[in-house]
Amino acid sequence: MKEAITVRDLSYTYSDGVKALEDVSLAVNEGERIAIIGPNGAGKTTLLLHFNGILHDTGTDTGTGTCGEIEVFGKSVEKLRMEDIIRAVGIVFQDPDDQLFMPTIFDDIAFGLINLGLKEDEVRERVERTLLRFGLSGYEERCPHHLSYGEKKKVALAAVMSMEPRILVLDEPTANLDPRNRAELIATIKDLNEREGITVVTATHDVNAISELADRVYVLNRRIIAEGSVQKIFSDAELLKDSNLEVPEVFALFKVLQSFGYNCEELPLSINAAREEFEEMKKNNAFINSILKSARKLV
């Protein structure tokens, strides 16, 4: 399988001496969905900002900056042209105010497309298509700074997706969204991955969304502490405690059920998985009930 992002022995120290990353190595395969989790200040944002070279300063003589290698589809980020990086990796920032800076939504979405060298007609057509796709038609002339936080997040994602990157990198995408917008965003991300094969890397504290957003998880706390399937990571109580992480609510509930004797092979991590689990249980009950009924007839 082709590696979309490869990170080797990455360390990063900010200019004030804060060591945010230490010997981080990871690999994201093309088409995979990866979550990066870890406590506040763990270095998640610092790591993501390396994926397209936003952070890549080498102040080696002062002991600050970047040390290590980052490759995108096998090519060093340092050596890629800006245009090729934009086409490969789209990053949606943690704070949409860091991303939206033009006077109108139209201009904000058009900005990246113009940088890609697209002609005016094509830019216009892509902006309109993007707005329609993200339910933002009519927002063209609105000022980004007057939008609500959730609307800003949507526009920031739309602006990145308009450039059609093959890898989508999301920094806390569900933070501060209302339930409907959160569900819509999760569905959009799933859809982009399933239908268009887009590789998705998400840094998040939203443990209830992880099983819907990721197939595999890296736990980061300046270093990579653990890696594995969502089920494996959430089953490691010691790791979660040490890393100051919670388990999804559904998972916790089923753990309680288990302590009351409920038997289930894999604890569900999402409401959808819990629903499937209960459907199975219902089927089994029906089975048991029919046996009891037959037994009663026999007696």
Ligand SMILES: Nc1ncnc2c1ncn2[C@@H]1O[C@H](COP(=O)(O)OP(=O)(O)OP(=O)(O)O)[C@@H](O)[C@H]1O
């Ligand atoms: N511009 C900066 N200058 C100096 N230190 C910084 C800077 N940005 C981040 N840091 C520090 O680097 C460390 C990692 O920060 P980072 O923002 O990457 O963490 P995070 O895992 O994304 O946290 P959160 O969950 O709060 O978003 C923290 O100790 C932070 O204080």
Ligand SMILES: [Mg+2]
């Ligand atoms: Mg962060």
